[in-house]
Amino acid sequence: xxxxxxxxxxxxxxxxxxxxxxxxxxxxxxxxxxxxxxxxxxxxxxxxxxxxxxxxxxxxxxxxxxxxxxxxxxxxxxxxxxxxxxxxxxxxxxxxxxxxxxxxxxxxxxxxxxxxxxxxxxxxxxxxxxxxxxxxxxxxxxxxxxxxxxxxxxxxxxxxxxxxxxxxxxxxxxxxxxxxxxxxxxxxxxxxxxxxxxxxxxxxxxxxxxxxxxxxxxxxxxxxxxxxxxxxxxxxxxxxxxxxxxxxxxxxxxxxxxxxxxxxxxxxxxxxxxxxxxxxxxxxxxxxxxxxxxxxxxxxxxxxxxxxxxx
Ligand SMILES: [Fe+2]
Ligand SMILES: [Fe+2]
Numbered sequence: 001x002x003x004x005x006x007x008x009x010x011x012x013x014x015x016x017x018x019x020x021x022x023x024x025x026x027x028x029x030x031x032x033x034x035x036x037x038x039x040x041x042x043x044x045x046x047x048x049x050x051x052x053x054x055x056x057x058x059x060x061x062x063x064x065x066x067x068x069x070x071x072x073x074x075x076x077x078x079x080x081x082x083x084x085x086x087x088x089x090x091x092x093x094x095x096x097x098x099x100x101x102x103x104x105x106x107x108x109x110x111x112x113x114x115x116x117x118x119x120x121x122x123x124x125x126x127x128x129x130x131x132x133x134x135x136x137x138x139x140x141x142x143x144x145x146x147x148x149x150x151x152x153x154x155x156x157x158x159x160x161x162x163x164x165x166x167x168x169x170x171x172x173x174x175x176x177x178x179x180x181x182x183x184x185x186x187x188x189x190x191x192x193x194x195x196x197x198x199x200x201x202x203x204x205x206x207x208x209x210x211x212x213x214x215x216x217x218x219x220x221x222x223x224x225x226x227x228x229x230x231x232x233x234x235x236x237x238x239x240x241x242x243x244x245x246x247x248x249x250x251x252x253x254x255x256x257x258x259x260x261x262x263x264x265x266x267x268x269x270x271x272x273x274x275x276x277x278x279x280x281x282x283x284x285x286x287x288x289x290x291x292x293x294x295x296x297x298x299x300x301x302x303x304x305x306x307x308x309x310x311x
Contacts, residue, residue: 001117004043004078005178005263007054007234008254009036010087011072013064023237025258025290029059032256035284036072039255039262042280046264048078050116054234054252055085055127055180061094066101073102083111083123085180085235086153092139113166119267122166124179126212130154153181154213160221167225174308175228182233182251183215222247229308230272232263239276239297241304248306250274258288259296273305
């Protein structure tokens with residue numbers, strides 16, 4: 001069985017073709033739709049059994065970009081499932097509109113847990129917005145954001161409950177978890193040079209700032225289940241592989257920004273191999289590169305193989 005995991009395509013139909021956004025390197029937002037079309041062609045040559053998207057499908061969470069994304073990923077020959085990223089939630093009602101673009105009744109139908117041979121895949125929504133008063137909101141309110149009302153993103157209470165229920169009911173099946181943001185304590189990479197002071201006012205961000213705020217809680221929930229074997233995340237636009245507590249935590253690079261790599265997971269019986277694959281057109285990669293190699297990750301973030309220990 002082969003699973004491809006892509007992330008952070010940041011498709012935008014409103015951005016002009018030469019629009020780039022500095023986030024460590026240059027995100028080619030204006031060309032993101034073209035990049036994703038090319039990505040789909042490349043993924044199809046690998047003949048995967050499933051393609052997962054770890055979120056930030058679009059850059060602004062608008063209907064036109066949702067429809068374009070659905071048209072682009074509709075060309076995948078394998079089944080396609082996705083989780084939602086913070087960028088997809090920039091407008092009220094975004095989740096259901098995203099789901100509708102992909103032909104689902106609503107977001108709960110789009111994000112339902114599903115089965116593969118010997119495995120189960122759970123899509124966890126880490127892209128709700130947590131305010132300093134403790135309230136959780138499905139979409140970003142830009143006025144409130146401007147007033148500094150938010151602490152960050154969070155897996156909302158009902159989603160924590162959904163995950164707990166799911167894990168309790170399926171403790172005998174190996175589980176793959178997909179969530180947009182990474183979890184605290186799993187960010188081991190050297191973050192020196194992550195943010196260029198001249199490129200962003202957020203140069204004092206720490207790795208923890210880019211994780212969802214209740215990740216300690218989620219780590220505790222999944223820590224009770226050794227059948228949770230793999231966790232895939234995006235958001236950081238970087239490569240990272242961490243094995244801890246008999247689980248693999250894999251961060252998938254961004255599709256529209258250097259190094260433009262994605263993940264290919266091959267599973268045969270109890271053997272799992274995780275590799276990365278570069279985007280097939282190097283001119284985009286060169287255009288995106290602004291001198292920061294850091295998102296490529298360390299050598300050990302490239303690939304690994306392991307055997308799944310089954311009860
Ligand atoms: Fe992103
Ligand atoms: Fe993100």
